[in-house]
Amino acid sequence: MSTKYHETGRAGQKSRTRSALIASARELVARAGRPPTVAEAAEAASISRTTAYRYFPTQRSLLIAAHPETEATSMLPSNIGDDPEQRLEAAVRGFLAMVIDTEAQQRTMLRLSLEADATLRDLPLRQGRAIGWFTEALDPLIPQLGVDGVHKVAVGVRAVAGIEALVWLVDIAGMTKGDAVEQMVWSSIAVLRRALSESPASQVQTRRRL
Known part of the structure; x- marks a missing residue:
């Protein structure tokens, strides 16, 4: 079984990064009323796109995680x-x-x-x-x-x-x-x-x- 990126090494820091991306995605949805891209969520969270895509390879995976x-x-x-x-x-x-x-x-x-x-x-x-x-x-x-x-x-x-x-x-x-x-x-x-x-x-x- 494959291990998700945020579950490997430096778990605490990775969990915070993942949470920041989810929080920014939720804020963007609430503010714009449309699904944000991974890049948009990364920018709002001040996280590099490369890093963001390691956590959420697709917009769909980000939206699923961000859903309350x-x-x-x-x-x-x-x-x-x-x-x-x-x-x-x-x-x-x-x-x-x-x-x-x-x-x-x-x-x-x-x-x-x-x-x-x-x-x-x-x-x-x-x-x-x-x-x-x-x-x-x-x-x-x-x-x-x-x-x-x-x-x-x-x-x-x-x-x-x-x-x-x-x-x-x-x-x-x-x-x-x-x-x-x-x-x-x-x-x-x-x-x-x-x-x-x-x-x-x-x-x-x-x-x-x-």
């Missing part, structure tokens, strides 16, 4: 309980807060993810990272819905919550960002409740009541 979703490992607060709705709402709100906080980067990555180029398949928006966070939030439901059922709900939630939905709700529907967040949270909980109402356990209880 690559850093987050969970959207759940440490003190969250086992209630599925509370867990899902917390995860969705945490995810949407990150999306809005990094909206310029998110919109840029969305544009790139819509391109047909097969080489862009490993962009964060095409990897479904948020589905993993929503799946984690729904873990207590595995005994009831099964692993596949929980995954299906997580996919459904991601379909109604994210940069794609935010763009439509704000740019097309004319909502404020605050109202858009509440709409996405409402839709996410609605997806969960529908799944629970259709679960085998719920249907058994309904038949018993009848």
